[in-house]
Amino acid sequence: MLLAVSAAIILSSCTTTEIDEFRQSATTINQDESIVILGRRQNNNYETEESFVGCVADVVSSGQNSISVIDEREFLDAMFPFFEPRTAPMRTGHLEQLMAVDVAAEKMEEFGIEYIVWLDGITERSDQSGSISCTIGPGGGGCFGFGTWTDDSIYEAEIWDMDTLSSVGSISTEANGQSYMPAVVVPIPLIARVEANACSGLGNQLKQFINGS
């Protein structure tokens, strides 16, 4: 029990998260309105992970003051070909042009989307060091060694208002954490949940932002 509590304390202290919010306009959302959270995938070097987008969507759509979130894949399929990596609007000016297309505007109206949230970012591993070796023999097996690594998550959410077709603000989150893996016979993972913390922080801040807090 003491070991589990100690491990939890170590785990929670291994990640630092910083969240910044920039608001340009007031926001509010009604019960019958929804938002959609989309990942930016135009960059050649990286793509915003679908799993991260899904995580943020889960945080926003649950708990107190939850907001209805349209599933990303459902939205992309319904709005095809307008939100593919090659064709998605990059700026609100492009969104205005898109909404001038009847079929796109009708589909958006059907979904009842009040805000589009674009997530852009990545979680990367850096500063990896150490090694663990494992052996197995007639008398048994085990591992010995020590590994450590740092994960960095940097994401930005830009919120577009579908009524004014303009950006109403952005939220950026930066999280990093150190993970450890000592191995004494068995590996003991002490994993810093960097991406999960970034998701939770960004999702909760986004929920507050859209609700107008």
Add this chain to the structure above:
Amino acid sequence: MIYDDGFSNHSFIEINDTTGDDQYIINSGASQIALFNTMLPAVFEEVVQLDSLESASNYSELDAVFFPAIEEFQVGLPQKTRLNVYEIWVKYNMRLARANGDYIADWVMTAYGKSPEETFQSVDAGVNDAANVALRDLAASFTLGLSNIPEVNEWLRSENVLGE
């Protein structure tokens, strides 16, 4: 549209650098046909499939004949690129001609797709994911960009399809 044998039966063979044997064979012909059979009816009012240009004379109302062809097909495998993703890149040559074979337009389009980043992805799943993204990429750029091809735009205007 006309799908020639090279398009209908297109396959890509990845050679093992060490042994020189066929390592992976990707048969994309059927997927390509399915894609164009879905895409073209969304862009043109009516679409019929012909075996050859000669059979076009059987259709008096034919406005144009469309010939897609695959010029290049490249696959990026994690074991070679050292990335955790599978990538597919395809270069198409699209040709549009009148029913009598007279040239309307000839242009190149590319499609790119990569699988989501996963550490223990199977080759089948990775290539499939990358191919899906690449085909969606082509469909999106074709449907939205076709009328912006200069020769195609000129032809559409001559047919009074585009407004002022």
